[in-house]
Amino acid sequence: MASATGSFRSDIRFLLGDEERSLRDIDPQMTVLEYLRLSERKSGTKEGCAEGDCGACTVVLGEPDGKGGMAYRTVNACIQFVPTLDGKQLLTVEHLKSTDGTLHPVQQAMVDTHGSQCGFCTPGFVMSLYQLWLDGGEDDRGAINDALAGNLCRCTGYGPIIEAARKAGGVAANDSVEQKRRADIAAKLTAMVEGEGTLALEHPAGRYFAPRTSDELAALLVAHPDATVLAGGTDVGLWVTKMLKRLDPIIYIGDVADIQSVYETQDALIIGAGVTYSRAHEALGRVAADVGELVRRIGSRQIRNAGTVGGNIANGSPIGDTPPALIALGAKIVLRMGDVRREVPLEEFFISYGKQDRVAGEFVESVIVPKPHSGLVFKAYKISKRFDQDITAVLGAFAIKTDDGKVSEFRAAFGGMAGTPMRAKKCEAALIGKDWNEANLNAAQMALASEFEPMTDMRASKEYRMLVAQNLLTKLFIETNAPDVATRLVGKEAAHV
Template sequence: MTQPTSQNMRPDIRFLFGDEERSLSGIDPQMTVLDYLRLEERKTGTKEGCAEGDCGACTVVLGEPDGDGKMAYRTVNACIQFVPTLDGKQLLTVEHLKSKVGSLHPVQQAMVETHGSQCGFCTPGFVMSLYQMWLDGGEDDRGAINDALAGNLCRCTGYGPIIEAARKAGGIAAGDAAEQKRRADIATRLTDLVKDAGTLAVEHAAGRYYAPRTSDELAALLVAHPDATVLAGGTDVGLWVTKMLKRLDPIIYIGDVADLKSVSETDTAVVIGAGVTYSRAHDALGRVASDIGELIRRIGSRQIRNAGTVGGNIANGSPIGDTPPALIALGAKIVLRMGNVRREVPLEDYFISYGKQDRTPGEFVESVIVPKPAKGLVFKAYKISKRFDQDITAVLGAFAIQIADGKVAAFRAVYGGMAGTPMRAKKCEAAVIGKEWDEATLGAAQRALADEFEPMTDMRASKEYRMLVAQNLLTKLFIETSAPDIATRLVGKEAALV
């Protein structure tokens, strides 16, 4: 084992396990939080179902100081998070819910009273999702509860009793003074734990892991290790380890880089730092266009959105990532950085071909600049997947259209799942721009699609299905922009029951 390369680096991972301080050295940086809990701590309440972020049996709660002396809590999937990412955080598992006198926590009691558990395998994961809701004050709205529980699968109870438990448990009162003090104390302890402690640098025989705290430090580390794996939320990278059994060396984690975690807004654009999770980007992007907010709400589950980033969705180059088509339709740019040199690239040019992006070793995505739609530009995005929640896209269409005097003044149509990269449908756009926005133009646009895409058949959809859906999404756009009184989307109670 080698030692950290700089005096400003430290080898030990520091976090709170419940209220107890942990300082871990000599740990394989690719060990998952789930394995750590079960094999090292011998806390087996947290279960392994799928080891790929899908089932929620491994759900734990992470607490972090929010910068205002308070704590922010979020659920994550312990099966795809690596132990060093706990540095500076509080890890809470189902074992921490028991009171000092051994009584059940209100969310556990509610599960008992509503018969929310049968075989019990999923129960600790559900309890932790309920606990996170409870910490945030509780929920009564069916849609919001569905949203919080969509990442927890149960094969026994049929969800009704668990939803009832969520309502019954309620939440901690926002003004509870004792709870506020407890949280402020934890925030202070966590801040002190890593303050002035230097960069975490785990240099283990099995692999190295660095967690810089500033983007300058990150840039320097990536220049020194151009072949490193950049780790953001780990919702892709975690699976390379748990499913593909890859060894990654070194890993450079960007989740602790303070200046990559900001969302800023000007009159014309929203800028999302590469370390911002979907959950934090949701509101700002939803204000740019409500359909982007809805797209983000449907990415994975709450646990996935609490970890995954827009930057990671772009950097991974996937043809079925949900955010790139929408961002390309809006004309987004990304800022790429290598050392101290930055360049701005239109997002559509970043994707060169399947598996190939315009990013050189040592370079990283620093931020995403999302322009606000110009006056009169209408933005729509439609994700088609087999399930509404927690499913990967088969086809995604994102459209930005401006109609003036009955004619199409501007049009961008971008598809995911139709080619080796997210791609603009330029022939389709050409068939529409300058024309009357009527059924004849719609037909021409649909025929143009057939001329420019040759989608593939895979487990998500056949090529025929993909093409038909892509064409039908244009029909949906047409109806929504020319006959807004026709209902095309589920709303209210119906939507909550999807």
């Protein structure tokens, strides 16, 4: 069978540890976790929540890094589908112990620090520690916390595990044996899939396509306009594991080479739809520090290693973290159907709850994020019950410029306050051209109350949401005003909350 650009292939090729696998006749929705436990009988990888929250299923994926070596990342096996392994190396806890029984340094460190009690979470923690070890190790407490925030332990407590991370150390950057090993694996993986056609699975349970270029992706989506686009699967995976949906066909964009990069022009950052949060993080942080911090707080390391900015937009969620920030920055998205592309301001993409300006057969190709011009201050505040690994109750994002104490530019956007991420136009109007003082701050807060009717749900009541949104404006005021005003108002803010 010929594809838009070449031929199709019907077996999934990957390395399980160091062993080659070629799988046919597999349900494209089978998760990596199910495959490991039920087909390979490798039960080291555990199932806790089956929704990406607990980290018990953490595995490491390796891919050629394009520079002759390998790039490794942790993901949640419970929400990744088996065909997404094509062209990759899957490493599980079974891979770590040497054939002579010697434990890997991260396993030995867990033993030495008493980092395990019942042991259920341990393989997941070990794999997160292994990832740190592969990247050279980590001593900084904050960085270790960040790497482990997606792994939950109910018995041991995190102190010994953090100590294990420090004790295990990491592989030396100039370790020539390790470099050679990685180069060999990269070459092997490349030979397994390069020039071998597009992965296309036809199974009674459903079809699955993994195009390799955006032209091929566009053609496939025109041919299958009702297909489910699969990016990182951190939403789609849960449709299968929690909602028991059948998806047919699935078109996976993670192997589309030309949408995997972030590049910068003088005025903007352009993020391809296949770029994960982890890979977009640094560049977004350069555009505005608060966007970088926002992305760092999305889910966990495992979620950020899989989830994409494009998916966060395309899913249309009113509580996605990047859309309000990107709206406040004036971002646009490029939508593509066949050979036709159109640019849409992000704020116009979200029409109403569950409805976006995207027709069947169209996909998000890239996100264009303008760099704030000189004098524009950007702030974003995520409010959730837990600091890490939690979904937002309210998110406020603001781009503000003041000249001689007057607000000359102001864009405000909120998440969690309406059926879509939304710009606060009345609030903006209440401030633009006015003095940036307490009276006008209060007017902007009143305007906010007149344009949003937030809902009550398990995360927050509507009253709480409104109060928090108004207080975020106060926070903005404090942070962008003279220190003496800030000092005076801190008491007032505390009283508000």
